[in-house]
Amino acid sequence: MLEVEGLHSFYGDAHVLHGASLTLPEGEVLALLGRNGMGKTTLIRSIMGLRPPAVRQGSIRWKGEELLGLPAHEIARRRVGIVPQGRRLFPSLTVLEHLTTLKPARATGGWTVAKAFEFFPRLAERKANRGHELSGGERQMLAIARALMTDPALLLMDEPTEGLAPVMVQQVERIVLELRRAGLTILLVEQNLYSALALADRVSILETGRVVHEAAASEAGHDHATLTRFLGVH
């Protein structure tokens, strides 16, 4: 279980998270929704221990253990992985190099390069291509594959379908569902409401740094008043 409680995060003096709380049981997908600038990326970065922001108050427990205060690499060792917004790949590294920097090619346990290529056949075809030579969809797949090489049990995904053509959005959705079937716990920031509702068990809506609404995804889709109020959906 991931339990985020009363989180206050800051960029310098700018107070962005105002007591954000959420819970995510193991094996479930929680979609974190909210308009631009409401603090979704800040919440994801706070959980992963990435700085900035500075977290000044609250707690983040994963499987009962407090993560707040641990450096990002220690959080990664506790099997928390991130697919960051904007992919964050290295333009001059090849697809294969992106994967083997995190896990040697000879490794046999968990997610291996071979398993990643089986899961993402398109990346296998492009394994010698460099980051800057990949399409938007291929980059997103590589960002996901790279996160998997750390063998996460909890995967934080920040807008994985952002900027992708509809056919690629569908592929990324399929990947999220397969990862969920494989037993991963997923916190998904998703601008596309319909993707979020299709993929998630539950949704949490963030408004100016606080979770203001939580619901089962199956109910949220019918709750037009809430969707209009917090997400501007008509």
Ligand SMILES: Nc1ncnc2c1ncn2[C@@H]1O[C@H](COP(=O)(O)OP(=O)(O)OP(=O)(O)O)[C@@H](O)[C@H]1O
């Ligand atoms: N590095 C930073 N320094 C200062 N302020 C920041 C920084 N990153 C984000 N902010 C501010 O914090 C607030 C929340 O941003 P955040 O990126 O978490 O929102 P978001 O909900 O993920 O939005 P988006 O969908 O646009 O990514 C915004 O007002 C933003 O301008």
